[in-house]
Amino acid sequence: ATNPVQAVDFINLFEKLSGKQPGIRKAHARGLCATGTFTPEQNAHFPGAALLSGGELPVVMRFSVGGGNPEADERAPGARGMGMQITLPEGSRHIFTGNNFPVFAGKDPQTFFGLLQTFVPDEQGQRDPQKTIQYAEQNPSVKANLAWQQSAGTAASYANTEFFGLHTFFYNKDDAEQTKFRWHLLPDLGVKTLSEDEAQAMEADFLADTMKQQLDAGEVSYSLMATIGKPEDTNIDPSVQWPDNREQVKLGTVRLSSSGGEHCTPVNFDPNVLSAGFSPSDDPVLKMRSAAYAISFGKRLSGQ
Numbered sequence: 001a002t003n004p005v006q007a008v009d010f011i012n013l014f015e016k017l018s019g020k021q022p023g024i025r026k027a028h029a030r031g032l033c034a035t036g037t038f039t040p041e042q043n044a045h046f047p048g049a050a051l052l053s054g055g056e057l058p059v060v061m062r063f064s065v066g067g068g069n070p071e072a073d074e075r076a077p078g079a080r081g082m083g084m085q086i087t088l089p090e091g092s093r094h095i096f097t098g099n100n101f102p103v104f105a106g107k108d109p110q111t112f113f114g115l116l117q118t119f120v121p122d123e124q125g126q127r128d129p130q131k132t133i134q135y136a137e138q139n140p141s142v143k144a145n146l147a148w149q150q151s152a153g154t155a156a157s158y159a160n161t162e163f164f165g166l167h168t169f170f171y172n173k174d175d176a177e178q179t180k181f182r183w184h185l186l187p188d189l190g191v192k193t194l195s196e197d198e199a200q201a202m203e204a205d206f207l208a209d210t211m212k213q214q215l216d217a218g219e220v221s222y223s224l225m226a227t228i229g230k231p232e233d234t235n236i237d238p239s240v241q242w243p244d245n246r247e248q249v250k251l252g253t254v255r256l257s258s259s260g261g262e263h264c265t266p267v268n269f270d271p272n273v274l275s276a277g278f279s280p281s282d283d284p285v286l287k288m289r290s291a292a293y294a295i296s297f298g299k300r301l302s303g304q
């Protein structure tokens with residue numbers, strides 16, 4: 001492409017799709033903050049990882065509804081997100097930011113951008129679904145995600161949602177013995193979605209109360225899992241899932257202790273912030289995210 005898409009183009013497009021929302025995240029605008037702990041488990045695939053070597057570490061998590069609307073209706077089916085910052089004893093951080101779909105909408109930023117452009121309404125405020133269908137025919141790497149969007153229910157609770165990192169990461173990348181993995185966060189309370197009727201019986205902002213009730217009733221926890229990749233599994237394409245027979249290992253348990261509050265306000269959940277020994281892949285979508293999040297973070301903190 002002669003004119004590759006830039007991070008700022010995404011920010012402008014998000015503002016076009018959701019309106020200017022001064023001081024608000026340009027994507028995943030509606031959210032719920034939570035705090036808790038991460039209890040690591042040592043693992044042969046991650047020898048000596050500082051993240052997994054100590055005891056309990058503090059966690060700040062932000063759950064969110066996809067899109068730039070801070071008043072998004074939580075009864076609607078579709079994308080939900082999760083950002084998790086784990087702070088290590090010496091102060092370094094490891095951030096995991098994932099969504100509830102197992103496959104991304106496009107093999108690279110350009111393809112994803114083109115898809116988002118098909119969602120821009122015309123002068124009468126109407127969206128043209130035909131544009132999206134045509135785009136998918138010409139850009140098949142968006143199809144698996146669109147199929148997921150079609151069939152997705154409404155997340156019953158953030159405590160009952162699975163989140164996927166989607167990109168490939170490495171541990172000890174420079175070593176001959178490097179581990180290649182993708183992570184996901186499995187809710188120990190099980191995955192639950194609501195049918196359309198069940199969702200309509202809820203309040204539009206039910207997710208914060210639901211989380212509070214679940215925290216009052218007992219433990220809300222997640223298993224942080226890594227899928228270990230084989231050489232033939234893609235390093236760079238988040239629109240392609242790895243075969244489902246790959247080895248799964250548990251990196252630790254995330255336990256929530258509180259929800260609500262402003263702990264997430266000063267956090268930029270940039271998925272390229274990794275603790276010692278970990279490194280990102282060359283996935284161009286992953287690379288694009290740091291710059292886009294930084295622009296959104298700066299705008300949000302400066303009231304734009």
Ligand code: HEM
Pocket residue numbers: 010024025026027028031062063064080081082083097098099104109112164165166167238267268269285288289292293296297300
């Ligand atoms: C080119 C691709 C992408 C772009 C341009 C993009 C852009 C953004 C932006 C601008 C924000 C707001 C950041 C802030 O203000 O702090 C955001 C938040 C978020 N994104 Fe992305 N994103 C992309 C891909 C992804 C992918 C692949 C995932 C999931 C694996 C994801 C999950 C999230 C989540 C969960 C949040 C909310 C973080 C929070 O609560 O602060 N995004 N994204």
